[in-house]
Amino acid sequence: MPGKTVRFQTPSPSEIDGSASPGPIPYLTLPAVDCQLHPVLMHNRSSSRSISWDMSYPIQYARLNPAWDQSNWNAPATNPNVTHMVVIFGAWRIRIFPRPGSPIPYVTVLDVLHGIYRYLRSSSSSRDFESLSPDKKMRVTEAYHRRWQRCQPGEQEMERQKGVKQIDFLAESKSFWGLSPTKELGTWQLQVLRS
Secondary structure (H helix, E strand, C coil), X not given: CCCCCCCECCCCCXXXXXXXXCXXXXXXXXXXXXXXXXXXXXXXXXXXXXXXXXXCCCHHHCEECCCCCHHHHHCECEECCCCCEEEEECCEEEEECCCCCCCCCCCEHHHHHHHHHHHHCCECCHHHHHCCCHHHHHHHHHHHHHHHHCCCHHHHHHHHHCECXXXXXXXXXXXXXXXXXXXXXXXXXXXXXCC
């Protein structure tokens, strides 16, 4: 694309999204347990989505289907409760934990969205970008430009300089469509929908 460039920048470990964030969360590797996912998180082709969320926007923009009570945001993500879980999408492995400082010792529905958002807002590598087909590179570049250009005028340049993020690799398919089980205990597959 003439006149358009893609930037990559690796933030310091304490800086993601331009705000201070805690360092890596230590976790125990506990045996995975067979569990059921909370229905609002479950991918279901035959019914309307329980959560409406364009994952390129902060989770404050996520909306529960009116059929669900707002208290479901703080409901356990699984039954039985788990202290961590993994969400996969392609080669991505997103580790989900309770939010730092949360008095709730298990993963909630909201923790799942926080974990996905935080991962998708992390910087990508130029190596990942270069491994894409020309068509996919163009779609990622367009997603990157759309993302920083929709920021407030005073924030656009700062967001542009942060470079391509994981969310840009989803291109147009960035709407959350739920999670589905995998053969690996404690691991769920992220389903996305074209925005």
